Amino acid sequence: MVSQMELEPHNTVVRRGPSSVASSSRRHGRSSRHHRNGSFVSNEFPEFTHTGDVEILVKAGSRTNRYLLHRLMLTQCSGFFEASTSQQWSRATEEPPRRELARIGEDSGNELARREVKKRWIYELDSGTGKDDIPMLVQKDNTTASIFGSNDGRPPIPATRSKPPSSNPSFFRSVANLSLSHAPVQSPISPEDQDLLTDYDNLFRIFYNYPPALDAIDIASAYIQCKSLLTLADLYDALSVVGPRIDHHLLQFQSRLWKQIAKYPPSYLKLGYLAQSKTIYQEALIHVVGAWPSGERHIRHQLPDAVLEVIENKVEDLEDMVSRIESKLFRLCLVTSRGERVSPHNSYLDWLVISLFKQWLIDATSPPPPPAPRTNPPPSRSSHTHTRHPSTHSPTISATHSNAPSTPPLSTLGHTFRRLGSASPTYLSHDECKRFLKLSPELYSRENLKRFERRMDEVKGLAREIVRPLMRCGLQGGPAEGVTYLTCTRVEERDFVWLE
Known part of the structure; x- marks a missing residue:
């Protein structure tokens, strides 16, 4: 329960009775409690009994947490309290003035101070009537007694009695047993x-x-x-x-x-x-x-x-x-020793290297082909009484193509470009190059295969430089394990929309 918490008070100077001293700061660890007629009254969070002017009752199930806080603090932190305690919406009532003895600081002597008339606001948590209603604090009129039985929010003052002799230990045991036997038992809540x-x-x-x-x-x-x-x-x-x-x-x-x-x-x-x-x-x-x-x-x-x-x-x-990077990749080419772009006429083997790379790039950056259209099976002999119109029940090729995406999603493209930008590329490996070159038996040889792989490594190096801008990582923790999409997005100050 909140009322049972022992918390340090804030840096405030509070009024105390004749037998107490002024509170200095929360760092000194002093308890901000007021001694009055033999009872100690808390003046710290969550109940600032002497300085608080906003009473908040939060009830959930069988339990109720009570807060007695300050309007100044609440309005500085919450727009809701600023509006609801304003002159237009406020339901606060004025407390009657009362005279009490107060010591202002430790060196103020026996000054008498009259407590000023102040307003009091009361809020209670309203759970609503509907099943989907959101519980919300609702301001109440200060016309009923608080849960402590008094309108000023103070615990009732017990009647003073003469103190029993300290030499009677049986008295203290009986009082302790009595308090334990009458201690309230809190029912569990959900x-x-x-x-x-x-x-x-x-x-x-x-x-x-x-x-x-x-x-x-x-x-x-x-x-x-x-x-x-x-x-x-x-x-x-x-x-x-x-x-x-x-x-x-x-x-x-x-x-x-x-x-x-x-x-x-x-x-x-x-x-x-x-x-x-x-x-x-x-x-x-x-x-x-x-x-x-x-x-x-x-x-x-x-x-x-x-x-x-x-x-x-x-x-x-x-x-x-x-899109710009992809366009550069498809324009990628090799040159001959004379500085000419390779073609089937001047370097057929090198041209095959470029052809294989671009075919792999097309397959990796294109959406999957649409499924083949289904055809109606031939009607059986007994189906002549249940004919179906083909235009309404048979899918057409045009409908299939209309549902196919024009380009793969960014996540798929990101996986491809990450493979291209890897320092140790895993695509178009030795086995794939060998299998491709064997499709032309007249070209396949150990020397041609070595040259083919060497030129393919050149192509991979050029592709790695092209995709380098996409390999930048903007994440705080660096490249995340298992992430295959691109993480190069730049976030600027204007993208933090709450700053506008």
């Missing part, structure tokens, strides 16, 4: 309700510059927690405050984070956008563009139009770049 309480607690902890309770070991669990917290922050217009905390937490996973982004780029692209994390957003965007159109349907339903526009522009730029 994991969903617990997650909801944790999300709200993390949200308010971040508002007060406390670290959120997020998994620091399992990155999969951390992702789920961060995504849920960001969704809540988006609901209350607090992404600019919560996002940096999420970014800082996830970046601590380092290499494990890069591997997760490579496995689930669309999901991390949305998370990076919500967290306003340049690093996560850029890493995921490079993966999404390189693997396009993989995950396109999921991306179009999950991301805003501004991010979709960035993706489409990057895909178009990459396609243009690939």
Whole structure:
């Protein structure tokens, strides 16, 4: 429970009773508690009893977390609280003034201060009436007593009694046994309700510059927690405050984070956008563009139009770049010792090298051929009563061609260009060259095969230089293991859409 947490207070000076001293700073580790009539009243997160003016009740299942926070802090961190506590929408009521003894600092003597009249706002979590309703804080009129039984949010003051003699140990044992026997037993709540309480607690902890309770070991669990917290922050217009905390937490996973982004780029692209994390957003965007159109349907339903526009522009730029590189590859040629382009007339064997390379390039960069059209089987003797019209039931060649893609997707082309740009190419190996040359028995010999392979290595070297611009890697973690698509997309400042 939040009310049971022992947290360090912020750097604030608070009013204390005659028997206490002023709080200095959170680094001193002093408990900001006020002694009043024999009871200690907390004045630290999550309940600033003496200075808080916004009461928030978050109920999930059988449990309720209570917060007594400051309007100034909430409005600085959340657009929701800034609007709902404004003069136009506010439902705050004024607390009646009361006179109390307060010590202002340690050297202020016995000054008497009258507490000023201040407003109080109350919010409660409304789960809605529908099954799909999103729980949301709703501002309530301050006309009913709080859960502590008083309108001012203070715990009730117990009646003073004379202190028993300290030499009677049986009294303390009886009191301890009595308190244990009457201790309230909390009923268990569902994991969903617990997650909801944790999300709200993390949200308010971040508002007060406390670290959120997020998994620091399992990155999969951390992702789920961060995504849920960001969704809540988006609901209350607090992404600019919560996002940096999420970014800082996830970046601590380092290499494990890069591997997760490579496995689930669309999901991390949305998370990076919500967290306003340049690093996560850029890493995921490079993966999404390189693997396009993989995950396109999921991306179009999950991301805003501004991010979709960035993706489409990057895909178009990459396609243009690939098209220019592909054109250069098909114009690639060898020259003779006299500096002439090889042809069947001046160097037939070298021309065969170029022909084999370009045929391989065509096969690797072209979509698969359409399937052969199916033909209707000949009608059986008993089928004369069940004739079918061929125009409605038989597929045609033109329909098959109309559904075939004109070019393969970027992910397929990326795999081909990565093979071309490899320092140790695995395409058109010794066996393939040998098998091709044997198709012309009059040319096949050991010397011609060596020359053929030597010239093929020259072609591979020229192709490697042509595709070099596509081999650039923009990923933070370097080339990701198992990634076959292109990762050369450049992400510029204007692509971070939340900065506009």
